[in-house]
Amino acid sequence: MANTPVTEPKRRFSVVVIGGGIGGLAAAIGLRLSGQQVTVVEQRAKYLGETGSVRQGLNQTANSKICLYALGLEEAFHKIADSSYDVKVKRYSDGQTINAITKKRSFSMVHREDLLRILYQRAVEVGVEIITGETFESLEDTTQQVNIQFRGGRTLQADLVVGADGIHSKVRKFIPSARNANAQPTGDCCFLVDVPKSIMDKSPSTAALYKSGEDPFHFTVGPGRCIVSWTITTRELYHLQLCDFQYGDGKAYGLSEKDESPFVSTFTNMPAFRERWSDFDEAIRTLLNETNVCTKWRIAETPLSMPWWSPTNRIVLIGDAAHTFEPFAGQGAAMAIEDATVLSRLIARASRDPSISLNDILTAYETIRRPRVNGIRQIVKANVAIFSLADGEKQAERDRNIGKKGFSMVNDEVAGRKGPYRGNAKWSTEQSYAFTEGYDAIKEADGYQFGRQGGGMRESHI
Known part of the structure; x- marks a missing residue:
């Protein structure tokens, strides 16, 4: 990994990151590189190898990769990733390719545990203290510091606590107006399946999907459902996310009562x-016949208006702790990485300029991030609408035009009034991808003008 030197700041913040997942580790590395004193607290006793992360593929697009590369991870990332510029869109009933969407920027597929591993190694390398096997009990949030009490009796103090502890965030409970802002099921559900290469090679139809990563990314669209799938050749796996937008109470999956199971x-x-x-094609049916278990992921969202930081300016949320939303744009992990990048770079600027307060930092963080997150939510809704069409005239029109320049992925119901579409109900595929993947969190944070009226918000870089 890159031997990026740690900067010696004029003012050093002590930061405790609660939650050592992707966003938490990315924040910790960025903070440490700017000279902050950083501790990550992770409740797992053994950090690597106990994530339970079978069936955990991640799509990483250009907007998240530039953030990872800035942390010194470019070389390590390339070793764990399958990359492509093309998305092959397939018809559900026969598996035939309808068309291909070619992107201007490459996107990469990785296994979650591989990404966690290189983040963990980088965090240790730059001097982040990582405490494992600890669960915090309470936060005493004062105007001077945060006192953190752990179940085993350990205590820590920090200038700032970063809550990166996911959808069921305990840190969120210590922000008064976010205390009851729990994630709520949407009625959609994803099923995650990993199929070993040895199984893929058994049948010509499934072997054609794997092809040793030569054609790694597939998107199969059907009525009310779609499948996003890709190769993870570093682990010799084919990963599938089977998304059911009509899951509802789960009766189609054999449930007799309302589904009250955990989200995952x-x-x-x-x-x-x-x-x-x-009703999906032979290759999908063959793979599912070889599958004995899968991961069920009931999709949930947190409220749009939920605050992300405390009145004392000493507790802040990132990633799923701040904004859980549906995963139908491949941007869940990317949003956590972008959050981490913006927050850590704003704190780096404050450590060089003592006139910048914690309130200034957190105001800037939310000013930059909230419109971005809300825009991605809109794109998610658009994706669901266009890629779950029932067979018929609209579906046929989509299939004829998808991949063509100017094709709109946005319908009138979800586009227009707010967010990235700016009143235009016919955003093309190219425009949606530009907003999603052309975003530069580093430029957003470094270019923010503190003290500017209206919070200093500027147009997003695309």
Whole structure:
């Protein structure tokens, strides 16, 4: 990994990051590189190898990769990634390619545990203190510092606590107006399946999907459902995310009562699962017949208006702790990485300029990030609408035009009034990708003008 030197700041902040996932580690590395005193607290006793992260593929696009590269991870990232410029869109009933969407910027597919591993190694390398096997009990948030009490009796003090502890964030409970802002199920559900290469090679139809990563990314669209799938050749796996936008109460999957299961759980009723997807093509049916268990991911969202930081300016949320939303743009992990980048670079600027206060930092963080996150949410809604069409005239029009220049991924219901579309109900595929993947969190943070009326918000870089 790159031997990036740690800067010696004029003012050093002590920061405790609660949650050592992707966003938490990215924040910790960025903060440490600017000379801050950084501690990450992770509740797992063994950091690597106990994530339970089977069936955990991640799509990383240009907007997140530039952030990772700035942390000194470019070389390490390339070693764990399958990359492409093309998305092959396939018809659900026969698996035939409808068209290809070619992007201007490459995107990469990685295994979550591989990305965590290189982030962890980089954090240790730059001098982040990582405490494992600890669960915090309470935060005493004062105007001077935050006192953190852990279950085992350990205590820590910090100038700032970063809550990177996910959808069920405990840190969120210590921000008074966000205390009851729990994530709520949307009625959609994803099922995550990893198929080993040895299984993929058994059948010509499935072997054609794997092809050793030569054609790594596939998007299969059907009525009310779609499948996003890709190769992870570093682990010799084919990863599938089977998205059901009509999951509702789960009756189609054999549930007799309302689904009250955890948002992420193991699903074993494979006969019901196979039946629900039996109208998809031979290759998909073959893979599911070889699958005995999968991960069920009930999709949930946090409220749009939920605050992200405390009145004392000493507790702030990033990633899913701040803004959980549906994963149908491949941007969940990217939003956490962008959050981490913006926050850490704003703090770096404050450490060089003592006139910048914590309130200035957190105001800037939310001013930059909230419009961005809300814009991605709109794109998610647009993706669901266009890629879950029932068979018929609109679906046929989509299939004829997808991948063509100027094709709109946005319908009138979700576009227009707010966010990135700026009143234009016919954003093209190219415009949506430009907003999503052309964003530069580093330029946003470094170019923010503190003290400017209206919070200093500028147009997003695309």
